[in-house]
Amino acid sequence: MINHRINTYMEYTMYDTLLQLPLFQGMSKAEFSEVIEKVKFHFHKFGDREVLFAQGATCDKLVFLLRGRLAAETVAPCGTFSFEELVEWPAIVEPHSLFGKRPCYKATYTAQGEVALLTIDKQYIYSVLDKYEVFRMNFFNLLSNKAEQLYESIWSIDAQELEGRLIHFIRSLCNTRRGTKVLRVKMEELANLLDDTRLNVSNVLNKWQEEGLVEMRRKEFVFHDVGSLRAL
Amino acid sequence: MINHRINTYMEYTMYDTLLQLPLFQGMSKAEFSEVIEKVKFHFHKFGDREVLFAQGATCDKLVFLLRGRLAAETVAPCGTFSFEELVEWPAIVEPHSLFGKRPCYKATYTAQGEVALLTIDKQYIYSVLDKYEVFRMNFFNLLSNKAEQLYESIWSIDAQELEGRLIHFIRSLCNTRRGTKVLRVKMEELANLLDDTRLNVSNVLNKWQEEGLVEMRRKEFVFHDVGSLRAL
Numbered sequence: 001m002i003n004h005r006i007n008t009y010m011e012y013t014m015y016d017t018l019l020q021l022p023l024f025q026g027m028s029k030a031e032f033s034e035v036i037e038k039v040k041f042h043f044h045k046f047g048d049r050e051v052l053f054a055q056g057a058t059c060d061k062l063v064f065l066l067r068g069r070l071a072a073e074t075v076a077p078c079g080t081f082s083f084e085e086l087v088e089w090p091a092i093v094e095p096h097s098l099f100g101k102r103p104c105y106k107a108t109y110t111a112q113g114e115v116a117l118l119t120i121d122k123q124y125i126y127s128v129l130d131k132y133e134v135f136r137m138n139f140f141n142l143l144s145n146k147a148e149q150l151y152e153s154i155w156s157i158d159a160q161e162l163e164g165r166l167i168h169f170i171r172s173l174c175n176t177r178r179g180t181k182v183l184r185v186k187m188e189e190l191a192n193l194l195d196d197t198r199l200n201v202s203n204v205l206n207k208w209q210e211e212g213l214v215e216m217r218r219k220e221f222v223f224h225d226v227g228s229l230r231a232l
Numbered sequence: 233m234i235n236h237r238i239n240t241y242m243e244y245t246m247y248d249t250l251l252q253l254p255l256f257q258g259m260s261k262a263e264f265s266e267v268i269e270k271v272k273f274h275f276h277k278f279g280d281r282e283v284l285f286a287q288g289a290t291c292d293k294l295v296f297l298l299r300g301r302l303a304a305e306t307v308a309p310c311g312t313f314s315f316e317e318l319v320e321w322p323a324i325v326e327p328h329s330l331f332g333k334r335p336c337y338k339a340t341y342t343a344q345g346e347v348a349l350l351t352i353d354k355q356y357i358y359s360v361l362d363k364y365e366v367f368r369m370n371f372f373n374l375l376s377n378k379a380e381q382l383y384e385s386i387w388s389i390d391a392q393e394l395e396g397r398l399i400h401f402i403r404s405l406c407n408t409r410r411g412t413k414v415l416r417v418k419m420e421e422l423a424n425l426l427d428d429t430r431l432n433v434s435n436v437l438n439k440w441q442e443e444g445l446v447e448m449r450r451k452e453f454v455f456h457d458v459g460s461l462r463a464l
Binding site: 076 | 312331332371386390391397
């Protein structure tokens with residue numbers, strides 16, 4: 001009885017969490033109940049620092065972060081830098097990496113503290129989920145918004161001084177503006193990427209550190225609020 | 233009778249063209265016949281240099297290029313440059329701009345010679361098209377591939393000499409590698425965008441011109457094969 005109550009409570013909060021996510025928003029309770037009956041949900045728990053998915057691994061399931069926080073780190077193809085963002089619950093992990101020619105994770109996801117996930121195998125998108133218009137429209141919107149965001153990032157290039165170019169570079173790597181970001185790169189390599197001198201890049205970053213915009217560690221630059229970086 | 237024959241022939245070739253497009257690929261003839269019965273097709277013809285859609289205008293229909301060629305020009309938000317690509321039939325015009333928060337054309341489309349279009353109002357995606365699994369999967373794939381392409385473009389940044397950076401800049405603006413591209417920008421502005429001197433940028437472009445990689449006109453740089461541009 002107690003277990004039953006706990007399950008019911010857990011289910012309630014879980015469904016509540018799912019319904020907050022952009023994929024299920026707008027779905028009626030009745031539709032959502034149908035989905036729950038037909039779709040197989042897998043629950044996973046991970047401890048602190050456990051790796052959930054590796055960059056480049058096949059993405060073949062819808063992944064929902066129900067509780068906790070993930071660090072998502074992408075190593076650039078050139079190999080000289082990486083960029084890490086935090087993913088806070090509730091969230092869907094890379095819905096844009098499920099389809100297309102190369103359905104692979106674009107980042108390595110590591111638990112920060114305890115993490116609870118729910119996953120749904122990709123096959124259920126075909127067999128159940130996309131039978132619901134709300135789900136389809138939400139998914140079309142999710143994917144289109146992602147393309148729009150990336151497109152804007154590319155086209156926002158402008159003639160700028162080093163500080164502006166550094167801001168553009170950092171923002172182009174962000175999936176969201178929210179949360180802490182960590183750029184891992186040697187100062188020398190960062191200067192090369194921006195085609196400027198080590199000294200100039202170091203001057204900008206030191207100025208930012210004095211203004212509280214960045215925390216400089218060894219080969220790491222931590223930004224707690226990329227929105228506060230403003231081009232001059 | 234003659235008209236009937238002509239219509240049948242035209243319909244046949246039109247359907248044939250549509251079935252070649254990634255949105256309908258894999259659809260059975262029976263399914264496609266059903267679609268034709270339920271969906272309202274609009275046909276349009278445009279003469280040389282007529283503007284079909286303007287950058288920033290609302291994108292509220294599926295647009296199929298059935299015959300001819302379009303010039304698609306995007307003016308960058310900074311206003312200092314534009315980039316033009318050619319769209320050859322058969323093609324779908326910006327399927328990634330139909331959904332999301334800002335469903336607007338990203339380029340201005342102008343007919344190059346005579347052009348035949350078929351359009352389907354967005355409402356038919358909800359009411360008919362996305363009832364077909366093949367269509368949905370094709371659309372998910374189209375959108376995901378677009379996001380993947382843009383993502384790769386952003387992350388392919390590397391420490392490079394001016395020539396490599398110029399190639400990266402041009403390629404990041406391309407939707408396809410095929411066909412002629414026109415970059416419209418003053419040499420001085422291009423140098424500013426790349427944070428280099430006018431002389432250095434001019435030297436690279438003159439070298440490319442000697443190698444037949446670019447055609448330099450007044451404030452215009454024409455690339456007939458961006459694939460042949462190779463970083464050193």
